[in-house]
Amino acid sequence: MPDxxxxxxxxxxxxDVTRMVHQMGWEWVVEEECQTYLSGEAVVLNQDxxxxxxxxxxxLYQMMVEAVPEDVPDDFLRKIGIPEKLWRAVRHSxxxxxxxxxxxxxxxxxTPEGVKLLEFNADTATSIPETAVVQWASLAAAGxxxxxxxNGLYEALVEQFRTWKGxxxxxxxxxxxxxxGESREDYTNCEVLAEAAREAGFDTHLCPAEEMQVxxxxxxxxIWAQVGSEQWRxxxxxxKLVPWELFLQLEPDLxxxxxxxxxxxxxxxxNPAYSLIFQSKGFLAWLWQQFPYHPLLLRTEFEAFSGxxxxxxxxxxxxxxxxxxxxxxxxxxxxxxxxxPHVYQAWAELPQDxxxxxxxxxxxWAGEGCAIGFRRERGIITNLSQFVAHVVE
Numbered sequence: 421m422p423d424x425x426x427x428x429x430x431x432x433x434x435x436d437v438t439r440m441v442h443q444m445g446w447e448w449v450v451e452e453e454c455q456t457y458l459s460g461e462a463v464v465l466n467q468d469x470x471x472x473x474x475x476x477x478x479x480l481y482q483m484m485v486e487a488v489p490e491d492v493p494d495d496f497l498r499k500i501g502i503p504e505k506l507w508r509a510v511r512h513s514x515x516x517x518x519x520x521x522x523x524x525x526x527x528x529x530x531t532p533e534g535v536k537l538l539e540f541n542a543d544t545a546t547s548i549p550e551t552a553v554v555q556w557a558s559l560a561a562a563g564x565x566x567x568x569x570x571n572g573l574y575e576a577l578v579e580q581f582r583t584w585k586g587x588x589x590x591x592x593x594x595x596x597x598x599x600x601g602e603s604r605e606d607y608t609n610c611e612v613l614a615e616a617a618r619e620a621g622f623d624t625h626l627c628p629a630e631e632m633q634v635x636x637x638x639x640x641x642x643i644w645a646q647v648g649s650e651q652w653r654x655x656x657x658x659x660k661l662v663p664w665e666l667f668l669q670l671e672p673d674l675x676x677x678x679x680x681x682x683x684x685x686x687x688x689x690x691n692p693a694y695s696l697i698f699q700s701k702g703f704l705a706w707l708w709q710q711f712p713y714h715p716l717l718l719r720t721e722f723e724a725f726s727g728x729x730x731x732x733x734x735x736x737x738x739x740x741x742x743x744x745x746x747x748x749x750x751x752x753x754x755x756x757x758x759x760x761p762h763v764y765q766a767w768a769e770l771p772q773d774x775x776x777x778x779x780x781x782x783x784x785w786a787g788e789g790c791a792i793g794f795r796r797e798r799g800i801i802t803n804l805s806q807f808v809a810h811v812v813e
Contacts, residue, residue: 435561477789500702542698573791581620596655601628
């Protein structure tokens with residue numbers, strides 16, 4: 421019996437997105453990124469379908485919070501693959517509300533049985549510029565100024581940063597945003613976050629992570645960055661678009677120093693260390709154990725089971741090292757995460773258009789579900805798959 425799929429309704433969606441982005445006050449280079457990255461079509465959603473996606477994000481986040489066991493025990497953290505050197509930081513941030521989870525992105529499959537969770541990018545989710553800025557600009561560029569989108573991401577980010585600042589009134593509202601220096605994509609995501617933070621009352625500065633300086637001693641204790649010629653500034657708030665587990669792997673001593681500053685209340689970090697719990701694909705299997713057969717969940721196990729399933733590494737990213745299994749491997753992707761523990765998730769067929777593209781819904785959570793965007797591909801969705809704007813009718 422063939423997999424059941426939902427059809428995708430599309431409409432033409434063309435226009436000079438670059439010009440519209442610049443008119444909105446965003447000066448980052450979008451010529452290369454957006455003109456080829458945007459599909460030239462838009463997904464058409466009815467209001468009920470849009471509401472279902474947004475509500476699924478809000479509901480699932482609350483389920484995830486409820487599923488974390490009291491006191492966050494060692495066995496739980498070990499089970500879902502959290503590196504032991506981060507356990508203390510994870511517990512500390514979980515038990516102190518001043519460490520605030522700013523945002524994340526749920527990836528969903530829309531199926532005949534309803535919305536199903538594929539995974540949650542809780543720590544360093546990207547696609548912020550495409551979702552918050554570019555697809556808004558695409559409406560005007562396509563002459564659809566009266567059309568609606570389910571897209572309150574930027575406003576939700578402003579509110580999340582405002583809340584974070586309010587939870588830490590004793591700290592100067594100065595925010596350093598760091599990213600991996602060679603990544604233009606990560607820099608652009610940080611630009612949007614910085615703009616939202618400035619609107620929330622922060623002074624902000626962006627720099628590559630390798631340019632951040634950390635001191636754990638005396639009067640210089642804190643996180644520093646050069647903000648001008650021979651001018652350095654201390655930043656009590658840190659946003660790092662560097663995954664926690666990668667930070668620990670690449671810079672173990674620096675990671676330990678940053679965590680030490682967190683314990684002493686010198687620095688607060690977003691997304692906090694506890695976001696790594698939600699980031700782990702192992703937590704998907706844990707969540708299934710806590711809420712078996714919940715309508716928003718796909719069966720996910722720590723061990724292989726019969727039937728068509730997707731094998732995923734605990735901390736895989738960008739669609740790497742994915743294997744689709746039935747009686748034998750159906751398809752797979754390569755990457756850097758093949759040696760990690762894996763979970764097995766029941767297959768969900770994505771909605772499909774007449775050209776054979778499959779569509780994955782990305783729904784941002786920032787305090788609540790707040791914005792929808794789509795990726796499409798003929799095979800497995802990866803970081804290079806096309807972004808598709810949407811219209812709600």
